[in-house]
Amino acid sequence: MNDQSTSGECKKSEHFSRRALLKGSLATGAGAAIPNWGGLFHSHSIASMAQKLGKRCILLWMNGGASQIDTFDMKPGKATAGPFREIQTKLPGYKVCEYLPKIAQQVDKLGIIRSMRTTSPDHPDGIYHMHTCYKQSERMPHPELGAMIAKYLGQTDADLPSFVRMGPTGNAGSGYLGPRYEPFGIERNGNMPYFTSPYLPAANESRRNDLLRFMEAEHKKENSADAYESHRVAKERAWRLLKAKSLFDTTKEWPKHQELYGASDFGRGCFLARKLTEAGVPFVEIGQDNYDSHADNFVCHKANMQILDPAWSGLLIDLERAGQLQNTLVVWMGEVGRTPQINNRAGRDHFIRGWTIVLAGGGIKGGVVFGSTDADGRDVATNPVSEGDLFATIYTALGVNPRTKHFVGTRPIWATPEGSKPIKDLLL
Amino acid sequence: MMPNSNFLRIKFACILMLVSGTMSLAQVAIKQNKPESTPLRQTIDKAVQESWKKEKIKAEGKCDDSTFLRRVYLDLLGTIPSYDVAKKFLADQDEKKRDKLIERLLNDTQFAQHQTTLWDLTLFGRNPPNQDATRNRTLFKQWLGEKFTKNEPFDLWVRDLILAEQEGSELYYAQFNNKPEDLTESFSRIFLGTQIQCARCHDHPFTELLQKDFYGMTGFFVRLVVMDQGASGSGEKQLKKFKIGEKNSGEVLFSGNQKELKPGKKGEPVKPKFLSGALLEEPSLPADYKEPEFKSGTKSMPKPQFSRKEKLAQWATAPSNPFFAKAAVNRIWSQFMGRGIVHPVDNFGTDNKPTLPDLLDNLTEQFIAHQFDTKWLIREIVSSETYQLGSKGENKESLPKHFERARIRPLSAEEILTVMKVAGGDPEQKSEGSTGEYFRRYFGEPTNGLGDFQGSLSEHLFLNNSSNVRAFISRKKGNLADTINLSKEPWDQRVDKMFLSVLTRYPKDSERAKFASYLQSEPKSENLVEEAIWVLMNMSEFRFNH
Numbered sequence: 001m002n003d004q005s006t007s008g009e010c011k012k013s014e015h016f017s018r019r020a021l022l023k024g025s026l027a028t029g030a031g032a033a034i035p036n037w038g039g040l041f042h043s044h045s046i047a048s049m050a051q052k053l054g055k056r057c058i059l060l061w062m063n064g065g066a067s068q069i070d071t072f073d074m075k076p077g078k079a080t081a082g083p084f085r086e087i088q089t090k091l092p093g094y095k096v097c098e099y100l101p102k103i104a105q106q107v108d109k110l111g112i113i114r115s116m117r118t119t120s121p122d123h124p125d126g127i128y129h130m131h132t133c134y135k136q137s138e139r140m141p142h143p144e145l146g147a148m149i150a151k152y153l154g155q156t157d158a159d160l161p162s163f164v165r166m167g168p169t170g171n172a173g174s175g176y177l178g179p180r181y182e183p184f185g186i187e188r189n190g191n192m193p194y195f196t197s198p199y200l201p202a203a204n205e206s207r208r209n210d211l212l213r214f215m216e217a218e219h220k221k222e223n224s225a226d227a228y229e230s231h232r233v234a235k236e237r238a239w240r241l242l243k244a245k246s247l248f249d250t251t252k253e254w255p256k257h258q259e260l261y262g263a264s265d266f267g268r269g270c271f272l273a274r275k276l277t278e279a280g281v282p283f284v285e286i287g288q289d290n291y292d293s294h295a296d297n298f299v300c301h302k303a304n305m306q307i308l309d310p311a312w313s314g315l316l317i318d319l320e321r322a323g324q325l326q327n328t329l330v331v332w333m334g335e336v337g338r339t340p341q342i343n344n345r346a347g348r349d350h351f352i353r354g355w356t357i358v359l360a361g362g363g364i365k366g367g368v369v370f371g372s373t374d375a376d377g378r379d380v381a382t383n384p385v386s387e388g389d390l391f392a393t394i395y396t397a398l399g400v401n402p403r404t405k406h407f408v409g410t411r412p413i414w415a416t417p418e419g420s421k422p423i424k425d426l427l428l
Numbered sequence: 429m430m431p432n433s434n435f436l437r438i439k440f441a442c443i444l445m446l447v448s449g450t451m452s453l454a455q456v457a458i459k460q461n462k463p464e465s466t467p468l469r470q471t472i473d474k475a476v477q478e479s480w481k482k483e484k485i486k487a488e489g490k491c492d493d494s495t496f497l498r499r500v501y502l503d504l505l506g507t508i509p510s511y512d513v514a515k516k517f518l519a520d521q522d523e524k525k526r527d528k529l530i531e532r533l534l535n536d537t538q539f540a541q542h543q544t545t546l547w548d549l550t551l552f553g554r555n556p557p558n559q560d561a562t563r564n565r566t567l568f569k570q571w572l573g574e575k576f577t578k579n580e581p582f583d584l585w586v587r588d589l590i591l592a593e594q595e596g597s598e599l600y601y602a603q604f605n606n607k608p609e610d611l612t613e614s615f616s617r618i619f620l621g622t623q624i625q626c627a628r629c630h631d632h633p634f635t636e637l638l639q640k641d642f643y644g645m646t647g648f649f650v651r652l653v654v655m656d657q658g659a660s661g662s663g664e665k666q667l668k669k670f671k672i673g674e675k676n677s678g679e680v681l682f683s684g685n686q687k688e689l690k691p692g693k694k695g696e697p698v699k700p701k702f703l704s705g706a707l708l709e710e711p712s713l714p715a716d717y718k719e720p721e722f723k724s725g726t727k728s729m730p731k732p733q734f735s736r737k738e739k740l741a742q743w744a745t746a747p748s749n750p751f752f753a754k755a756a757v758n759r760i761w762s763q764f765m766g767r768g769i770v771h772p773v774d775n776f777g778t779d780n781k782p783t784l785p786d787l788l789d790n791l792t793e794q795f796i797a798h799q800f801d802t803k804w805l806i807r808e809i810v811s812s813e814t815y816q817l818g819s820k821g822e823n824k825e826s827l828p829k830h831f832e833r834a835r836i837r838p839l840s841a842e843e844i845l846t847v848m849k850v851a852g853g854d855p856e857q858k859s860e861g862s863t864g865e866y867f868r869r870y871f872g873e874p875t876n877g878l879g880d881f882q883g884s885l886s887e888h889l890f891l892n893n894s895s896n897v898r899a900f901i902s903r904k905k906g907n908l909a910d911t912i913n914l915s916k917e918p919w920d921q922r923v924d925k926m927f928l929s930v931l932t933r934y935p936k937d938s939e940r941a942k943f944a945s946y947l948q949s950e951p952k953s954e955n956l957v958e959e960a961i962w963v964l965m966n967m968s969e970f971r972f973n974h
Contacts, residue, residue, distance in 0.1 A: 139610070141877065161885055175877070176876060176877025177876055177877070178875060178876025178877070178880070178882040179873065179874055179875075179876075179882045179883070179884030179886075179887070180876070180882040180883070180884065182884055182885070182886060184885060184886075193889075194889075194894075195886075195889040195890050195892070195893040195894050196889055196893065197893060198892065198893050199893060199895065199898060200959075204955060204959060207946075207949075207959070208959040208962060208963060211942070211943075211946055211959065211960065211963045212963045212966055212967065214942055215939065215963055215964075215967050215969075216967065216968065218936065218938060218939060219967060219968060219969050222820045222821075223819070223820055223821075223968075223969075223974075224821065224822050224823065224824050225819075225823070225824060225825065225826045225836040225974075226824050226825065226826050226880065226881070227826040227836045227837075227838065227880075227881040227968075227972055228836065228968040228969075228972070230880075230881055230882055230883045231881075231883045231968040231971050231972075232883075232968055233883060234882075234883025234884055234885060234887065234888050235883070235888050235966065237885055237888070238885055238888030238889050238891075238892055239888075239892075241885065241889075242892075406877060407877060407878055408877035408878075409623070409772045409774075409775055409877070409878070409879075410623075410772070410775055410779065410780055411623070411626065413877075
C-alpha cells in the first residue's frame, strides 16, 4: 500500500481540472477526441499514459459455452458436423464457419487453440475455472484474470477502474487480491452501475469533498496507519472516476462505429472496451449471452455469430487502426465447449474433452492454429491445453510472471497451478 | 433455563479430570501460582512491555478518554456512545471511570448481542454454503445469544454446538450438509486453531500433519445426518429447521494424494483419530449389522449405540485438550488487539510461532482456571494498559506486531450501519429494505488474503452517492441534523456537538474554526449541516476502530 500516492490535501490543480472538465465535457461532442477526464486535458496525453501502461487485455466472454464444431473446428462430412458450411479464411487451408465471414478475414491475427481439455464441466464451476484457472471446489478465494491484470498492469493513480466488465461475466471477483482490484461492472446496455450519480448539485458536492479533504489532511498529520491511507486513496479514486465518467458514454461516437461493430449491445460493448483500453484501463471483459444451446444449437449459434462476427472483427480492425493491437491481447472464450454429438433436441451439451479458445493481438502470433481434435471431434488428438496452460500463455503474453506468488494467510498460492506451461508456439 | 443433565455430567467430568492426576503442566502451574495473585491484566502488560524492551521498540502512551470511550464501546457493544453519554464520560473526573464503564458495558444487553454477531460471522462467514438453510439464522442467533446472555462458559457452549441437540444449534452442521470434509476444515480452524485443510489433498508441506490426520478428524463427522424439519415463512425470510442425527455405521474412505488419484480407485476406510492424538476406541459393530435405510424426508432417528459426536465433544472441549483453550484465548485476544499472539488466529503450527509464547500459555492457563469465563477474559484484556494504548504515531502497520500501539481495525458492515444510526441521532431508525444487504455487500469483506484493509471503489461510490446512507444523515425531525439546524447556540458549540455525536471527540481548534465558517457560508444552514455530517461520517477516522 505504500506505493499508492494520495492527495489528502486539497490541491490547486484539482480545483482547476474540475472546472476544466465541466467546460471540456460540454465542448466535446465531435466524437473523435476523447473528452477530458481526470487531470489529463488532451487525448494526446491520454495516449501517452496508455503507452506507459503498456499491455492491456480484452476478454470476450461467450457465456454458456460456444460450440467449437460450429465455429473454428468444423468436421465437414462427419455425423457430428451439423448443418453449417465452411468458408475459406485468409489462412491457406484453414476454414471456419460460414457465419464468421468477417473473422475469416482476420485469421492472420488469431492464435487458435483447438485442443482445450478442461476439467469443470458445468456453468458455475466452469465460469469460475475459466476466469481463475483454479477449481471452484477448492473453496479458495482465487482472483479472476481481470483482478490479476488490474494488479499487475493497472496504475494506482489512474482515474479509471483497472478492471471493467459488462454483461454476463465472471463469478469470482478479486478474491485474495482484495477489494482494491474488484471488478467495476457496467450494465448490459452500457449504463453506469448504481451509485455513480451524485445526489448533490456539483457545487455542493465539490465544497463538501473539499471539507473532507481538509479533515483527512488534519487526521493524516498524526495518524500514519496503512489502513487510513487505503481509505483515503479509495475515496479519491471514487471522485476521480466520476470525473472520468463521460468516457463510458458512447452516445456520441457510436453512430460512427455502429457499422464496423454491428448494431448490438455486445458490439457496442466491444467498442467501449476499445475506448477504455486505449484510455489506459488494463482489463475489460465483455460478455455475450446465450451460448448454452442444449436445444436448438444451430438456431442459437447462427444468431449469436451474426452478432459476434462484426463485433469481434470490428474490434480487431479498430485496434489495429489505432495502433493498439500489438499492446492489446483479445481473448475469446467461454466456460465449456459443446458436444460433437447432437442430441434429440438438435442441441449440443457441455463438452470439455476438446474445445476451442482464440487469442489475438498483444504478444500473440497471428495465423497459428494450435492443437487438434480427432476426426469426429470427440477428443484432443494433439497438444492438449489445460486451464493452467492457457492462463500461463495469457500471463506471459501480457508480461506477467505466471508463477507469481501470493499468500492467503500463510498458504502460498501461485497465479497458475504447478506444472502449467505457456504455449510457446503462440507467443511472439 | 436450568442446567440440563448433560451440563452437570460434563462439569463433573472436568472436576474428575482435575483431581484424577491427569493434569497438564499448565494446571500444575496454576495450583502453585494462585490465579488471583496477579490480575491477568498486569500479566499481560508485563509480558508485552518486556517484549518492547527486548525488541527496542518505542510504544505509544495511554490513549485519551474519547479514544478509549469510542474504542471500548465498539469492541464491547459494536456501536458508539450517544452524544449525551460521551459528554458525561468526558466531563467525569472519577479516576476509576474507565473501569466503571467497562463493567457497565459488559453487563449491557448489547454486549451479548454483539458477541453473538461476531461468533455467528466466525462460524458461518459472509457467504456460507447451503444458502437456503443459512440465509436466515434467527434461530441459531437466538440459541447463541442466550449463551452469551448467561455468560455460559466457552467450553460448555461449544460442547452444545458439537452435540447439536438444542434448537437452533443444528444450523452449524446443516451448512455443511453431506460435506464432512468441509465441516472438518471449519471446525479445526475455529476451535482447534489448526488449518488442516492442506492435508485434505496432500500431506501438509510445513507441519507434521498427514492426510490421515485430516480424514481421522472427518471420521467424527461422517456419520452425521442433517434432517430437514420443514420451513416457515417464504423468500428471504424463510426459516428452516433441522435436527441432527447420527448413524451407527459409515466410514471415511481415504484414497491417497489427490494428485496421484486414479479414477475408479476405491478408498480405504479410516478410523476416527483425535487431532495429533489417539485413535478413537469404539466398540465394534456386529458383523452382520445393517444400517437401516435412511430415507430423505426422515425427521428423526434413534440415538446411535455409540456416539462419535459425544466423544469429540468431550475430547475437544476438555481442559487437557492441547488446542482448544489456546485457540479460544488467542481468538478472543485478537478480537480486541487486532491480531492474535499466533497470527492468523486459525493457524497454529510449528511454522507459525506465537510472538509472546509465555503470555499465550499464561492466558490459556488462567482461562481454564476461570472455567472458560469469556466475560472475565474480556474484562482483563480491555482493562490492560496494552489495550488502552494510543492509536496515533508514525507506525504504518494497522496491526502492530508487538502490540506497541492500538490496532486500526475496520468497522464491520453491521457496526457501520448501527454506528451511522447512532451518529445521525436516531438509533432506532429503520433502514430501507435493501440497506442491510448493501452495507454487507460494500463493507462486508474489506480485506485481502492477508487480512490487510483495502478501501474499494464500490464502498466509496455507495458512501458518496446512495440514498441509503443519506437517509441516516439528512434532516429529519429530532435527529442530529435537525437539532443542529434548530439550535440557537453559537456555531462553535454546535460544531462540538456534531463532532462528539459522530466521532466521539471534540474538534481541534483548527477543525472547529473550519466547520464553523463552513456552516455559516450560506444564509440557510440546512444543506451545509447535512454536508458537514456526511464529511464526518466519511472520514477514515470514522471507518475504523482505533
